[in-house]
Amino acid sequence: MPEAKVHRIATTGPDDVSGIASAIASGAISPDGIVAILGKTEGNGCVNDFTRAFSVHMLKAELSRHLPHTALDEIAYVMSGGTEGALSPHILVLERTAGQEIGDEQSLAIGRALTPALPPKDLGRLAQVEMVAAGVRAAIRDAGIDALSDVHFVQIKCPLLTSDRIQRAETEGHSTATRDTLKSMGLSRAASALGVAVALGELQLSDIDDTQIGRDMSLWSSRASTSAGVELENHEIVVLGMSRQWSGPLAVDHAVMADAIDVAPVKAALDRLNLGRDDASLVALLAKAEPGTSGRLRDSRHTMLDDSDISATRHARAFVGGVLAGLVGTTEIFVSGGAEHQGPDGGGPVAIIARRNGG
Structure with missing residues (x-):
């Protein structure tokens, strides 16, 4: 085990x-x-x-x-x-x-999957959603997680478009979803997040079309965290969940923040893991950060989307990072910016890994 x-x-x-x-x-x-x-x-x-x-x-x-x-x-x-x-x-x-074989209690389970390289023409489109959904299912199998409800977080590193990759697609007679390399990061994160939603049964593939990817924020996953980078062309997928096929003192739970200052669900997850009580301790916290598309936070205007000097995702990381650090008492937290389809518009999923009972 x-x-x-x-x-x-x-x-x-x-x-x-x-x-x-x-x-x-x-x-x-x-x-x-x-x-x-x-x-x-x-x-x-x-x-x-x-x-x-x-x-x-x-x-x-x-x-x-x-x-x-x-x-x-x-x-x-x-x-x-x-x-x-x-x-x-x-x-x-x-x-x-x-x-060790230790009875019936669930413990943290980790699964991994690496997809094939994504053709640049497919980035930000349904083909990417399908590729990621298949990869997430493979990672769940790798983790030995039986029930989709026991999956608490799916962390994905996904590719983006560069000028060379765009040129490659066009040389082969294909168009790309965008020619703006920065926008391609959001589209890749978005399609990857929707792939998680499909794999976890939160959405059906038939619920999605290309025009909604990165645009219709009413579609989202409660457990997806995606991050785009120039350093790869495939998807690297890590699933965190709970399983009786695993042993040890570690456990994971998740919460969904409705907006950037919605700490109540995070507090509830901390309580479920007995953090702050007994001798449980925080091992890791992972979260998504998003300024939201309305330009407002609980009816008050913010300027994150209007700053031409600093990307809105950078503002959001700092803001949500401060909120969560004040809650758990450490700044060593994994806050990823850009939460397209990852939690509700302006909010985002959070995962907490804890060590139980002094293990």
Whole structure:
């Protein structure tokens, strides 16, 4: 019976692998058990944010001292750029180890899937929704999760369009959903999120058409978190849920914020995990941040969408990061900007991983 381990490691920059190197050297992390590495880097989170690719390169270089190249390529590397405000750069190393047979209690389960490369012509369209839905189903099977209701969070790293990728599609006689590389990030996040919704039964594929992707925010998933990057052309999918086929003291739960200051559902999830009581402790918090399309927050005007100097997603990361940090008492939280179809317009899903009973 496998056991999930989650290691939260602070970083001093996107090239800093000293923490994971030390954990491997001490035996705290077994390299051959690593399923995924999620990270927050201090880049701008936009198309030209190369801190994500730099971080992945450095992680692979360090892990190559312990793993063959084929194993390196099986790990999901989900780097999310942008640590605005007081968010702290860090990585989360998700590990699958041998556990013990311990009865009927559910424990944290981790699943992973890597899709084929997405043709640029399909980005932001139904073909991407279908590809991601198939990948999420594969990751759920990999996690050994039996019920879709036991899936609490799906973290996806998805591709974006570059001028070279657009030219490639057009040379082959195809159009792309947009020629704006920055807008392609939102369309890719949007289609990936809708793929999660289809895989989890929150939506049917027949509910969606190309014109709604990135536009109709009445369609959304309560458990999707997607992040686009230039460093890949496929999708790297990580599923977090609960399963009796796994052992260990870790548990995961989720909440959906209706807007950027809606902390009541997050507090309820913390209570369900007994955080703040007994001897349970916070291991990781992951969240989506979105300024919303109305330009208002509880009837008051905000200017996030009107700032020509700073992307609205950067404002949202800093704002939601501050709200959640004040709630849980740490700035080492994974807040990803751009929540198209990820929670209601202006809100977003949150996942909390906790260690129960002093385990």
